[in-house]
Amino acid sequence: MRPVNRGPRPTDDTKNQLKVFGGYGDAREDLINRLGRYCCYCNTRLTHAPEIDHVKPKSLHRHLETDWNNLLLCCKSCNTSKGTQEIDHLFRPDRDNTGRILSVDHGALVPHPSLGDDERKEVSALLTVFNLNGMPRSIGDSRLDDLNKAQVTAQRHQRSFNDGKLDVSDICNIATQIGFWLAWYQEFANHPDVLNALNHAFPGTALECFAPDGTTVARPNGRC
Numbered sequence: 392m393r394p395v396n397r398g399p400r401p402t403d404d405t406k407n408q409l410k411v412f413g414g415y416g417d418a419r420e421d422l423i424n425r426l427g428r429y430c431c432y433c434n435t436r437l438t439h440a441p442e443i444d445h446v447k448p449k450s451l452h453r454h455l456e457t458d459w460n461n462l463l464l465c466c467k468s469c470n471t472s473k474g475t476q477e478i479d480h481l482f483r484p485d486r487d488n489t490g491r492i493l494s495v496d497h498g499a500l501v502p503h504p505s506l507g508d509d510e511r512k513e514v515s516a517l518l519t520v521f522n523l524n525g526m527p528r529s530i531g532d533s534r535l536d537d538l539n540k541a542q543v544t545a546q547r548h549q550r551s552f553n554d555g556k557l558d559v560s561d562i563c564n565i566a567t568q569i570g571f572w573l574a575w576y577q578e579f580a581n582h583p584d585v586l587n588a589l590n591h592a593f594p595g596t597a598l599e600c601f602a603p604d605g606t607t608v609a610r611p612n613g614r615c
């Protein structure tokens with residue numbers, strides 16, 4: 392799960408003041424500009440109009456319905472699975488370094504091997520919220536299948552990269568077309584130049600979550 396930073400509330404250039412969103416849908420274009428067309432939870436690339444997720448559910452936090460800092464982009468499957476569930480006590484991609492909590496294993500998302508027992512439980516609970524824990528999925532939910540394909544593609548391109556047939560910008564172009572940041576980040580773990588380039592190529596990656604060599608570090612003010 393890519394850690395993201397949506398940045399400060401956008402300004403209205405014509406009025407030179409902070410934007411006030413009449414409805415949360417009005418924030419969609421600004422969120423796309425900041426975060427790219429990717430689901431902030433499963434990291435699938437969004438080919439249709441992204442859905443808007445209220446990190447803190449709007450039905451339980453009415454005053455946050457149009458709050459810039461409560462909005463993220465997501466896919467229909469993640470949005471439907473999350474529903475009105477809270478994740479604030481677990482991990483949030485816009486607050487924590489969610490780049491260090493998961494591994495991709497043959498298309499399955501599993502807690503990162505470096506985590507302790509308590510963190511692993513929280514990650515498992517987070518995957519359950521989004522129905523990304525490998526349990527039976529609804530018809531049309533291709534998130535984990537697509538993740539598996541992305542991982543296989545990343546592995547193949549990593550071999551081509553090692554053979555000198557692809558360069559860093561090739562990898563970034565392909566990765567941003569396919570999505571699933573973690574699949575790429577994981578496969579190129581031994582290539583700091585690729586990791587840094589990937590983090591810059593995906594819009595809105597929280598760069599404060601990474602050391603100069605591309606490895607993850609604890610996020611300031613985050614839970615991990």
Ligand SMILES: [Zn+2]
Nearest residue numbers: 430433466469
């Ligand atoms: Zn999703």
